[in-house]
Each structure stands twice: as structure tokens, then as C-alpha cells.
Amino acid sequence: MIxxxxxxxxxxxxxxxxxxxxxxxxxxGSWLHFLNARNDRLTAEGRVRLVRxxxxxxxxxxxxxxxxxxxxxxxxKVFLEISRSLSGDAKERLKxxxxxxxxxxxxxxxxxxxxxxxxxxxxxxxxxxxxxxxxVRELLHDRHSGVRxxxxxxxxxxxxxxxxxxxxxxxGDPDTLSRFAVQDSLLRxxxxxxEPLVGFLAHxxxxxxxxxxxxxxxxxxxxxxxxxLHHSRSKSRxxxxxxxxxxxxxxxxxxxxxxxxxxxxxxxxxRAAAARGLGxxxxxxxxxxxxAMLSDSRWEVRRxxxxxxxRIGGPGLLLLxxxxxxxxxxxxxxxxxxxxxxxxxx
Numbered sequence: 001m002i003x004x005x006x007x008x009x010x011x012x013x014x015x016x017x018x019x020x021x022x023x024x025x026x027x028x029g030s031w032l033h034f035l036n037a038r039n040d041r042l043t044a045e046g047r048v049r050l051v052r053x054x055x056x057x058x059x060x061x062x063x064x065x066x067x068x069x070x071x072x073x074x075x076x077k078v079f080l081e082i083s084r085s086l087s088g089d090a091k092e093r094l095k096x097x098x099x100x101x102x103x104x105x106x107x108x109x110x111x112x113x114x115x116x117x118x119x120x121x122x123x124x125x126x127x128x129x130x131x132x133x134x135x136v137r138e139l140l141h142d143r144h145s146g147v148r149x150x151x152x153x154x155x156x157x158x159x160x161x162x163x164x165x166x167x168x169x170x171x172g173d174p175d176t177l178s179r180f181a182v183q184d185s186l187l188r189x190x191x192x193x194x195e196p197l198v199g200f201l202a203h204x205x206x207x208x209x210x211x212x213x214x215x216x217x218x219x220x221x222x223x224x225x226x227x228x229l230h231h232s233r234s235k236s237r238x239x240x241x242x243x244x245x246x247x248x249x250x251x252x253x254x255x256x257x258x259x260x261x262x263x264x265x266x267x268x269x270x271r272a273a274a275a276r277g278l279g280x281x282x283x284x285x286x287x288x289x290x291x292a293m294l295s296d297s298r299w300e301v302r303r304x305x306x307x308x309x310x311r312i313g314g315p316g317l318l319l320l321x322x323x324x325x326x327x328x329x330x331x332x333x334x335x336x337x338x339x340x341x342x343x344x345x346x
Contacts, residue, residue, distance in 0.1 A: 046070055046078035053097050054082075054090060067101035075103055076125065083128045095129050104131055111135045116144035123147060127154040140166050148173070149181035156185035159192045168193075168200045171215070172208035183215055194221050201227040206236060213242035220249035232258055240265070241273040248277030256283045263289055268298035275301065279308025284315045291319040294331035302330070306338035 049063040067075060079098050086094055098104050103125065110122025112135070119139060126136050127150065139151035140163075148170065155163050167186055173179045186193050193215075201212045201224070209231055216224040224246055231243035244262060247255035259281075262274035275293060278286045290312075293305035309316030323335035 042070055042074045043077060046074060047081070050078055050082060050094075050097065054093055059097065059100070064097065064100040067097065070101075072106060075101060075106075076121075079103055080125070080128050091130055095131060098129055098131075104129065104133075107131070108133065108135055111139060116142070116147055119144070119147045120150055123150040123154060130157060132158055137163060137166065140170060145173075145175035145178040148175070148178040152178065152181040152185045156188040159189040161196070164189065164193055164196045168196060168212070171200070171211040172204075172206070174207075179211060183211065186215055187218055191219070191221070194219060194223050198223050198227055201231065205234070205239070209234070210236070210239050210242045213239065213246050217242070217245045217249045220246075222250055222252070225250055225252065225254060229254065229258055232262065237267045237269055240267070240270045244270070244273040244277045248280045251281055256281055256286065259283075260286050260289060263293060268296070268301050271296065272298070272300040272304040275304040275308045279304070279311040282312050284312050287312055287315045287319055290316070291323060291331075294323050294334055295328065302334040303338075306334045310338050310341075 046067060049066050053059040053063050053067075067078070070078065079094065079101075083091070083094055095104070107122040107125035107129070110118045110125070111133075113119055113122070119142060123136050123139050126133050136151050136154045139147050140155065142148050142151065152167065152170065155167055164186070167182050170178065170182045173182065186197075197212060197216060197219070201209060201216065204212060213228065213231060216228065228243045228246040228250065231239050232247065234240050234243065240262070244259060247259055256278065259274045259277045260283075263271055263278075263286075265271050265274065271293070275290060278290065287309060290305045290308050294302055296302050296305065306320060309320050317339075320335045320339055323331040324339055326332050
């Protein structure tokens with residue numbers, strides 16, 4: 001049997017530990033309350049000082065010094081709050097103040113950190129401050145997808161030949177977040193990407209070509225015609241579909257001719273993409289071929305062909321009504337369905 005004295009000692013130790021835990025809990029809460037109150041006070045004062053710097057012809061060194069002495073989190077918050085609403089000369093003054101307060105150098109140190117969260121924080125700071133620092137370009141090849149995505153956002157403001165080349169290489173990134181960020185940033189760069197993208201597509205296959213063609217569709221420049229025709233003969237079904245979309249966006253006789261040829265493709269998805277493209281172009285010369293596709297064995301092909309006829313207008317509508325009144329159930333049902341569907345849906 002356990003001695004009563006030992007039990008008493010154990011209970012006293014447990015009570016002491018419980019009391020210590022409660023004390024630490026309340027001490028931690030008090031410290032957080034004090035810290036939050038202090039940070040709120042410093043944030044408010046920092047805002048006042050920063051506004052004063054922005055409105056003065058010559059910043060007061062005391063204000064710059066105060067901002068530099070702020071805790072890192074407070075300093076970051078004060079600058080980022082105002083950075084989102086500034087541009088032009090005002091943004092340049094903000095960048096100058098951020099340099100003076102040590103925030104830009106802090107961001108650079110973050111970008112060199114071994115912790116991906118710090119690298120992300122640093123890239124985000126330099127992006128919001130619109131700081132053209134080459135260290136962010138290096139992060140385009142970071143091992144973490146979130147950091148690469150943030151670096152891609154930064155790159156949109158600096159469409160140099162080297163940065164565009166780096167961004168195009170990332171179109172084959174296996175990570176969806178990073179790849180979408182790269183596509184978005186390249187689109188924001190505008191027409192400057194056309195020539196580099198044409199060169200990129202001329203030597204790419206697989207997913208890189210597919211994503212590049214999706215980008216080309218959004219830009220829709222005639223310069224993409226040759227590479228789109230080339231990729232429309234790819235062995236990859238997805239690349240063919242992407243190339244069909246580019247051809248439809250560009251338009252012209254060569255594009256419509258190739259899309260008409262693709263109506264005879266073995267892959268149902270490719271046939272459907274070709275029909276969709278011809279409908280987008282409103283290529284009435286293909287109306288007869290599209291009407292024949294209403295009997296296709298694949299539902300998606302029949303649907304896209306019927307929708308294309310609807311988009312073509314007069315000749316297409318006549319062929320749809322003829323099919324809807326016919327005795328063959330397969331083309332009749334899809335034709336009637338599309339005729340009954342509001343035009344804005346098709």
C-alpha cells in the first residue's frame with residue numbers, strides 16, 4: 001500500500017503545477033494585451049509620421065528615425081497599408097521613406113532566408129513597394145510554389161527580355177498556383193510578350209506548349225498563326241485542343257481551313273474543340289460539315305456542333321431546324337435542345 005505521505009507530496013506537486021500553469025496563462029494573456037496595446041499605439045503614431053513624411057517637401061529625419069525604430073511587424077503594416085493606394089511620385093516618396101526606415105533592407109534579408117515563409121514575406125514587401133530588386137527575380141526559381149507565385153506577381157511590373165524569358169520557362173511548372181500566377185503576370189505585361197512567346201511555342205511540346213497556347217489565345221495576335229497551325233498537328237490531344245482555341249481567336253482563312261480539317265479527327269474532344277472554334281468564328285462555309293456532325297457518336301461533339309450552327313446565324317439556324325424536324329433521333333434531339341436554349345447560354 002502507498003504511503004499517505006507520498007500521496008500528499010504528489011498532490012502538493014500537482015497543485016503547485018496547476019497554480020503555475022494558471023499563473024503562466026494569465027501572465028501570457030496580460031503580456032499579449034500589453035503588446036497589442038503598444039503595437040496599436042505605435043501603429044497609430046507611425047501612420048501619422050508617415051503621412052507627414054509623404055506630405056512634406058523634405059522629410060524630417062526624426063520621423064524617419066521613428067519609423068526605423070518600430071518593431072518589424074508594425075513597420076511592415078504601416079507601410080503596406082498606404083502603399084496599396086499610391087502611385088507615381090507618391091509611391092517613389094514612399095519607397096524612399098521605406099529605404100530610410102530600413103524596411104527595404106529587411107525585405108532583402110527575408111528573401112535570403114532559409115525559411116520559405118520569410119522569403120514569401122520579403123518578396124511580398126518588395127512587390128508592394130514596387131522595388132525593382134534583382135533578388136526577387138532569383139525567387140522565380142524558388143523551391144516553394146508560393147514564393148514562385150509571389151515573385152511572378154512582382155515580375156509583371158518589369159517586362160524586360162530576361163524576366164520574360166524566365167517567366168516563359170515557368171509555364172511548364174507542375175504546380176497550379178505558380179503556373180496561374182505566371183500566366184496572369186505575362187498577360188499583364190501586354191503585347192511585349194508576343195515575340196518571345198512565339199519563339200517559346202516554336203520549340204515546346206507537352207504541358208508547356210499547352211499552357212503557352214492558352215496564353216496565346218488570350219493575347220490573340222496574328223503572329224501566333226504559324227505555331228498554332230504547327231501544334232494543331234501535335235500527337236497530344238490537349239495541345240491540339242489548345243491550338244484550336246488559338247486558331248479560333250486569331251481567325252482567317254488558314255485558321256478556318258485547319259479547324260474544318262480537325263472535324264475529322266479521331267479524338268472526340270478535338271472534334272468538339274474544332275466545332276467550337278468554327279462557331280466562335282461564325283464560319284458559315286463550314287455549316288454543312290457541322291450539320292453532319294449532329295449525328296456524331298460523341299455527345300460533346302454533337303452539342304458543340306449544334307451550338308456552332310446556332311452562333312453562325314441564318315444558314316446554321318436553317319440547318320438546325322431541318323435536323324430538328326427530321327426522323328433521325330440523334331441529330332433531331334440535339335438540334336431541338338439548342339434551338340430551345342437561350343442564345344446567351346450557347
